[in-house]
Amino acid sequence: MKITTLATALTLWPFFASADVTISDGWARASILASRPAAAYLTLTSNQSDQLVAITTLIAGNVTIHAVETGGDDVSRMVKIDALDLPSGEPVTLAPGSMHLMLMGLSEKLEEGTDLPLILTFASGARMEISVPVLGPGAMGPKE
Known part of the structure; x- marks a missing residue:
């Protein structure tokens, strides 16, 4: 029980890929079935300009970055992003209804x-292995 509590507490603590990228508020939403896609969210802050270029995990065949865009017909669509820009010093947040990891x-x-x-790979060559908690299917974030 103490090990599980410690592990969970550590997953909520900001992670450091290197001295350059900090990850915070990471979480994923529980999925209903393995056959359905799932989503994960986090905030990335880099102290130098970089890009998130790849995400992998052993339990998914494919992880992509998606943005949500609304067209002229007022219909929202998910659009794949090949690389997520991380401007120096500016937090980039992936959240429900917005950018997310699919x-x-x-x-x-x-x-x-x-x-x-999750394993995150950056254009700078930095690579970060993190673990994010899986919250309930209706969760909207780790701080609700």
């Missing part, structure tokens, strides 16, 4: 109370 081809569903391991 996990497709899950080998298992995301269960509330577990952790989702």
